Amino acid sequence: MNDTVRITVDHRAISVDAGTSVAAALLGAGTTSFRTSVSGTMRGPLCGMGICHECRVTIDGVAHRRSCMIAVADGMQVVTDGAGHA
Amino acid sequence: MTQQTETFDIAVVGAGPAGMAAAAAAARAGRRVVVLDQGFGAGGQIWRHAPGTLPVADARPWMERLGSSTAVRRFHTSVVDLRCTDAGFVLDAEEGSSPYRVHAARVILATGARELLLPFPGWTLPGVMGVGGAQALLKMGTPMAGKRVIIAGSGPLLLPVAASLVKAGARLLLVAEQADFGVVARFGASLWRRPALLAKAAKYRAGFLGSRYATGTWVRSAEGTAQLQRVDITDGRRTETLECDLLCVGHGLVPSTELARVAGCAVAGGKVVVSESQETSVAGVYCAGEPTGIGGADLALIEGEIAGLWAAGRGADAGRLYAERAALRRAAVAMEQAFAPRAELRDVCTSDTTICRCEDVPRSAIDPSWSSRQAKLYTRAGMGPCQGRVCGAAFEFLFGWAPDTVRPPIEPVLLSTLVAAAPSEAAHP
Numbered sequence: 001m002n003d004t005v006r007i008t009v010d011h012r013a014i015s016v017d018a019g020t021s022v023a024a025a026l027l028g029a030g031t032t033s034f035r036t037s038v039s040g041t042m043r044g045p046l047c048g049m050g051i052c053h054e055c056r057v058t059i060d061g062v063a064h065r066r067s068c069m070i071a072v073a074d075g076m077q078v079v080t081d082g083a084g085h086a
Numbered sequence: 087m088t089q090q091t092e093t094f095d096i097a098v099v100g101a102g103p104a105g106m107a108a109a110a111a112a113a114r115a116g117r118r119v120v121v122l123d124q125g126f127g128a129g130g131q132i133w134r135h136a137p138g139t140l141p142v143a144d145a146r147p148w149m150e151r152l153g154s155s156t157a158v159r160r161f162h163t164s165v166v167d168l169r170c171t172d173a174g175f176v177l178d179a180e181e182g183s184s185p186y187r188v189h190a191a192r193v194i195l196a197t198g199a200r201e202l203l204l205p206f207p208g209w210t211l212p213g214v215m216g217v218g219g220a221q222a223l224l225k226m227g228t229p230m231a232g233k234r235v236i237i238a239g240s241g242p243l244l245l246p247v248a249a250s251l252v253k254a255g256a257r258l259l260l261v262a263e264q265a266d267f268g269v270v271a272r273f274g275a276s277l278w279r280r281p282a283l284l285a286k287a288a289k290y291r292a293g294f295l296g297s298r299y300a301t302g303t304w305v306r307s308a309e310g311t312a313q314l315q316r317v318d319i320t321d322g323r324r325t326e327t328l329e330c331d332l333l334c335v336g337h338g339l340v341p342s343t344e345l346a347r348v349a350g351c352a353v354a355g356g357k358v359v360v361s362e363s364q365e366t367s368v369a370g371v372y373c374a375g376e377p378t379g380i381g382g383a384d385l386a387l388i389e390g391e392i393a394g395l396w397a398a399g400r401g402a403d404a405g406r407l408y409a410e411r412a413a414l415r416r417a418a419v420a421m422e423q424a425f426a427p428r429a430e431l432r433d434v435c436t437s438d439t440t441i442c443r444c445e446d447v448p449r450s451a452i453d454p455s456w457s458s459r460q461a462k463l464y465t466r467a468g469m470g471p472c473q474g475r476v477c478g479a480a481f482e483f484l485f486g487w488a489p490d491t492v493r494p495p496i497e498p499v500l501l502s503t504l505v506a507a508a509p510s511e512a513a514h515p
Binding site for chain 2: 016017018019020021023024025027028032033034037038039041042043044045046047048049050051052053054056062064068069071
């Protein structure tokens with residue numbers, strides 16, 4: 001099961017193994033800052049299991065998705081707070 | 087949005103070891119069973135495996151047992167409310183982005199546990215994770231090769247995570263157990279009755295023999311601009327600074343009791359109170375595994391099977407499991423005492439350390455004489471998306487506060503889910 005899927009992370013195309021979580025795909029692509037906290041500090045994944053909500057990103061236009069709880073899918077567009085919104 | 091509604095004899099919430107055993111036992115007894123879980127598949131956190139991969143060997147018989155049963159399995163499904171009505175129990179959930187409701191005559195709560203994450207300066211930096219958090223992210227495909235890693239905190243979980251990070255190619259610099267050497271040694275010696283556990287611990291230690299394992303050692307602070315760069319480690323006398331890319335810190339597990347509490351089940355000392363049959367104070371609602379007290383997968387499997395049998399009306403078959411349950415519960419208490427977080431961990435939380443990560447509330451904004459409710463009202467601490475799941479345990483450790491009451495939905499859902507779950511007159515103003 002090593003099929004790859006293509007997603008975009010902050011408008012940059014990457015290939016990742018199918019079955020990877022969005023959080024894992026982002027970390028693998030070198031993204032460490034996933035969201036900006038209410039006072040403007042950067043945050044990344046903490047609990048890895050859907051508890052802490054620190055890994056929230058925008059997936060296919062829907063904000064506040066927990067990236068550790070969602071698997072990558074072909075054509076998925078992921079936008080973080082880290083790289084700004086192009 | 088229209089809501090999908092289904093009716094079952096028994097609804098099991100959580101598909102970790104307890105939920106798997108409960109669902110398989112109840113389905114085998116001829117009941118119509120549904121298992122609801124937030125994750126990608128059965129196995130829970132301990133037996134997590136990426137879709138399309140095999141779980142560890144321990145998990146396979148149980149995966150097979152659940153898979154070959156008639157129990158319906160629904161994943162990516164978060165149960166956000168549980169209430170009792172004249173027509174039985176109603177569970178409101180969000181499946182992916184869609185509302186989903188289950189009616190069930192009986193409910194088994196197997197909602198597992200989460201990590202105890204305690205605040206220290208710099209713990210909000212990207213690159214600081216839970217120990218179980220790092221393990222989960224690794225299993226879901228995060229590359230770790232070449233990363234300089236420190237593992238700190240407490241408890242048996244540190245060892246398997248250390249071994250798996252090394253196997254994944256990480257450069258493990260240090261494993262820092264906060265409990266003192268004597269405590270860890272006494273706990274290890276107490277395992278002579280359970281040689282399988284000792285053998286496992288030895289196997290895990292063999293997996294990171296090239297790395298340092300220190301007891302009586304904990305994290306004082308993490309530093310970095312925009313992301314983690316270095317960590318201060320101390321044994322209370324000397325402090326050492328280590329440069330690293332990833333710091334994993336976890337102090338054991340905390341039972342996840344939100345769904346039990348929203349249903350009105352009695353909770354004492356952070357654990358759901360259950361009878362010999364695993365039934366909670368709410369008749370018809372059973373609870374098994376970590377929410378009744380942290381005890382590990384073996385205990386969760388037994389409690390789950392007992393709950394499944396009783397919920398299915400086959401309680402007479404459960405008696406043979408009671409003696410082993412009692413023995414495993416005694417072992418769990420010994421472990422909890424050995425790895426309890428030391429008092430010095432309160433002191434590392436300085437006045438400008440963030441306690442509530444969702445609302446960015448610093449320690450200095452909090453008055454220890456408050457309650458959880460007052461902290462919420464005065465500072466918003468505990469009111470963010472995690473609903474106090476992270477800071478609540480920290481407040482309990484730091485100030486002895488009991489958690490605030492739980493209201494549905496017990497975690498954030500889409501507005502469309504809320505609308506679908508609302509009574510019809512409210513949905514059509």
